[in-house]
Structure formats: structure tokens, C-alpha cells
Amino acid sequence: MSEVVGSVGVMKVIDGIGSPGIPGGADAVEDDVFPCDPGWVPPDALDLICDAGAMVAVFTAERYRRVAAYRREALAEAAGRGRGLIDVVERAIRLELAAALRVTEHAAGLLITQAQALEIRYPAALDALGSARVTERHVQVLIELLDPLTPGECDAVFAQAMVLAETEPVGTFRRRLRALIDQTRVETLPERHEWALRERRVFVEPADEGMAWLTAYLPAVEAHAIHGRITAIAKTVTAPDGDERTLDQARADVFGDLLIDGTCTDHPEAARGIRATVVVTVPALALLDTPTDALNGGFAVVDGVGPIPIERARELCGGADGWMRVLTHPDTGAVVSVGRERYRPPPALQKLARWRAARCMAPGCGTPADRCDLDHTLAWEHGGHTALTNLAPLCRGHHTVKHHGGWRVHQLTDPAHSGALEWVSPYGRRYTVAPERTIPVFTTAAG
Numbered sequence: 001m002s003e004v005v006g007s008v009g010v011m012k013v014i015d016g017i018g019s020p021g022i023p024g025g026a027d028a029v030e031d032d033v034f035p036c037d038p039g040w041v042p043p044d045a046l047d048l049i050c051d052a053g054a055m056v057a058v059f060t061a062e063r064y065r066r067v068a069a070y071r072r073e074a075l076a077e078a079a080g081r082g083r084g085l086i087d088v089v090e091r092a093i094r095l096e097l098a099a100a101l102r103v104t105e106h107a108a109g110l111l112i113t114q115a116q117a118l119e120i121r122y123p124a125a126l127d128a129l130g131s132a133r134v135t136e137r138h139v140q141v142l143i144e145l146l147d148p149l150t151p152g153e154c155d156a157v158f159a160q161a162m163v164l165a166e167t168e169p170v171g172t173f174r175r176r177l178r179a180l181i182d183q184t185r186v187e188t189l190p191e192r193h194e195w196a197l198r199e200r201r202v203f204v205e206p207a208d209e210g211m212a213w214l215t216a217y218l219p220a221v222e223a224h225a226i227h228g229r230i231t232a233i234a235k236t237v238t239a240p241d242g243d244e245r246t247l248d249q250a251r252a253d254v255f256g257d258l259l260i261d262g263t264c265t266d267h268p269e270a271a272r273g274i275r276a277t278v279v280v281t282v283p284a285l286a287l288l289d290t291p292t293d294a295l296n297g298g299f300a301v302v303d304g305v306g307p308i309p310i311e312r313a314r315e316l317c318g319g320a321d322g323w324m325r326v327l328t329h330p331d332t333g334a335v336v337s338v339g340r341e342r343y344r345p346p347p348a349l350q351k352l353a354r355w356r357a358a359r360c361m362a363p364g365c366g367t368p369a370d371r372c373d374l375d376h377t378l379a380w381e382h383g384g385h386t387a388l389t390n391l392a393p394l395c396r397g398h399h400t401v402k403h404h405g406g407w408r409v410h411q412l413t414d415p416a417h418s419g420a421l422e423w424v425s426p427y428g429r430r431y432t433v434a435p436e437r438t439i440p441v442f443t444t445a446a447g
């Protein structure tokens with residue numbers, strides 16, 4: 001496939017990935033046979049877009065192959081002429097590529113790095129791109145997340161990373177791959193965290209138009225707690241009508257108010273009492289004095305952050321306010337349904353439904369669940385229950401799309417897909433969105 005030249009070659013390359021409705025693909029076209037299968041369905045507008053997307057992927061893979069080949073050739077030629085300064089030769093190659101493609105040297109450099117990574121370290125990913133099973137963004141995320149790993153760590157996750165790349169939308173893929181990597185590196189987490197902690201700092205960088213960036217490099221738990229608190233305060237402060245600030249603007253104002261004044265007397269009373277809340281999920285055994293190496297690879301996770309050292313989790317669960325503790329050994333006393341008794345889910349059920357999903361349950365959406373509406377999947381007015389099996393967080397935009405956008409959504413309840421939503425698009429395509437965590441389904445014993 002790498003010797004594709006001209007349009008006939010291109011037809012060959014995309015043969016087999018064209019519209020599912022066109023039997024025979026390129027060969028049929030070459031033989032001048034018109035599709036006459038009575039079951040043939042003409043491609044719809046969305047099929048045509050998907051085809052174009054597949055062609056982009058095929059061409060992108062081909063470009064990566066050619067860039068890698070060009071670099072090899074140029075390096076060999078430079079070596080042949082006795083030019084040994086490898087840095088200078090690489091720079092010259094980058095400049096030449098940038099000039100020819102009319103892009104910046106930075107962009108050309110990135111292209112060369114990615115091409116090399118795909119050819120040398122991840123040839124399976126390049127093949128997947130070349131047959132349009134993944135997109136360019138998928139392979140870029142793959143390179144970005146796998147390159148910092150040791151070869152051993154990379155080998156341990158690669159096969160599963162490819163399965164995710166070929167099944168998940170980019171946002172979900174990035175999240176799942178990151179979680180997978182965290183899981184495999186969890187043993188070295190305490191040392192890595194200890195080392196990184198020494199680098200914590202706050203710094204100001206100048207920006208244009210009289211602005212500047214104030215950036216803090218912090219432990220993830222504290223960073224998320226700070227962001228969560230200023231978001232909650234900003235929402236309360238802008239709740240009254242007439243406040244036209246965006247949430248970003250209000251957050252920036254609250255951040256300044258809190259740090260400069262310490263107390264914010266001009267904030268409404270309701271906003272002053274807001275404290276940070278962080279959800280920590282801990283293996284039940286970890287809270288006893290079980291030695292860490294006896295935890296069998298179990299580790300603590302903070303919502304929206306990822307794994308944290310178990311020692312730190314014990315500290316957080318030690319009693320300080322604002323930490324919602326969820327044990328991975330599920331609390332069977334949890335309220336999972338109030339049936340038709342009431343429309344609004346009680347706080348514990350709300351928390352459980354949000355915790356299970358972690359984010360908006362629309363395909364590919366990454367909005368954190370605590371910023372979502374909690375939607376009755378089967379509407380209350382159509383007999384829907386206020387139960388874990390009928391509640392899912394949706395961001396405001398996707399909530400509206402669900403009710404008025406022509407999509408049909410239902411929640412799957414079989415144990416293998418517990419809590420997943422199936423979305424059926426106006427074009428009839430189906431997408432299953434799995435929650436971040438599954439909660440075992442408890443069947444009531446007879447009687």
C-alpha cells in the first residue's frame with residue numbers, strides 16, 4: 001500500500017473502506033459494473049462524510065510514511081557526504097520540509113517526530129490509520145501518552161491501547177488510555193509523586209495587552225479542589241439575573257477576590273460558605289492498616305484526578321471535611337431507587353449516579369458529572385422511575401439534544417452493561433456510552 005501513486009492507486013487503497021452500501025468497491029467501478037443488488041441502499045449524507053474521513057486517514061498515514069522515508073534518505077545522504085553533526089543535519093531536514101510544505105518549522109518538526117514514532121515504535125498504529133480504523137488524532141494522542149513510558153510499560157499497555165483507539169472517540173480514548181497507564185505505573189506512583197512534589201510552584205508569565213498568566217504547579221488533589229471551589233462560588237455569584245460575566249470570567253474574578261482579600265464580603269452569603277469537595281475512592285482494605293504491598297495492586301483514585309498514593313488517601317480519608325469517601329467495596333446500604341415516590345433524586349442517589357458516570361453520558365463528551373443535569377433517561381411524565389437504573393448525568397447541551405434533537409436514548413440494565421446508555425441518532429446509528437464505573441446490580445432476595 002505504500003507505493004500508492006495517482007488516483008488509480010488511491011482507489012486501490014480505499015477499496016474496502018468505502019460506503020458499506022457499495023458492493024465491490026473500486027473493482028466494481030473498474031469493471032464498469034453498476035450496483036444492481038436489490039438490497040443496495042444509497043449512501044446517506046453522513047456515510048459520505050465518513051468516507052471522506054476515511055480517505056483523510058489513509059492519506060495521513062501515507063504522508064507519515066513518506067516523511068519517515070524522506071528523513072531516512074536525507075540522513076543517509078548527509079552521512080555519505082561526511083556531515084557528522086547530527087543536530088545540524090536534523091535542523092536542515094526540518095527546514096527543508098517546512099519550506100516545501102509551507103508550514104512552520106515547529107509543525108514540520110512535529111510531523112517528523114510523529115512519523116518516526118509511528119514507523120519505529122508503533123507500526124501497528126500506522127497500519128490502523130492506513131486502513132482508517134483510527135483517526136490522525138487517535139495516533140497523535142497515542143504517541144503523546146506512550147512516548148514518556150519505559151519500553152516495558154509501553155509493551156504492557158500497547159495492545160489494549162490499540163483496542164481502545166479503534167473503538168472509542170478521541171476524548172474517551174485519551175481518558176481510558178491515561179487510566180490504563182496509571183494502572184500499570186501505580187507501583188512507582190509514590191516515588192514519582194514525591195519527586196514531582198518538590199517542583200511545586202506558582203509563577204507569572206507575561207502575556208499581551210496588559211495581561212499575564214498566573215500559574216500554579218500543585219498536587220492534583222489540591223488543584224482540583226481549588227478549581228472545584230472557585231467554580232462553585234463563581235456559579236453562585238453569577239446566579240442572579242443581570243450578571244453577564246461568563247463562568248470563566250467569574251472564576252477569574254473569584255480567584256482574585258479570594259487571594260487578594262482573603263474574605264469576600266461582596267459575595268452573596270450563600271457563596272461564602274462554599275468549601276471544596278473531592279471524591280476519593282479507596283479500596284476498603286487500604287483504610288485498615290494493611291501494608292501497601294498486601295493490597296494486591298489496589299489503589300486510591302480521586303475523581304477527575306486519577307490515582308494518588310495510598311498513604312495520601314489514608315490522610316485524606318482521616319476525617320477532614322469536604323472529602324466524600326467512596327469505598328470500592330460497594331456500600332450495599334446505598335439508596336439506589338425511590339421509584340415513583342419523588343421526582344427529585346435524594347442527595348445520596350444523585351451522588352451515586354454522578355459518581356458512577358463521572359462525566360456527561362453523551363457520546364464522547366467530557367464534561368464532569370458535577371457540572372451536569374441529572375436526567376431521567378425515561379422521562380418522569382412517561383412513567384420513568386427515580387432510580388439509579390433510570391438516571392444519568394448529561395451536560396446542559398446534550399440534555400437539550402436528548403429531548404429536542406431527534407435522538408432516542410435508553411439505559412441498558414443487563415449486568416454486562418449496567419448503567420450504559422444507548423444513543424440512537426436521527427440517522428439510525430447506535431452508540432453505547434459506558435459509565436466510568438460499574439455498580440453491581442443487587443437483586444432483592446425473595447421475600
Ligand SMILES: [Zn+2]
Nearest residue numbers: 360365395398
Ligand atoms: Zn455532554
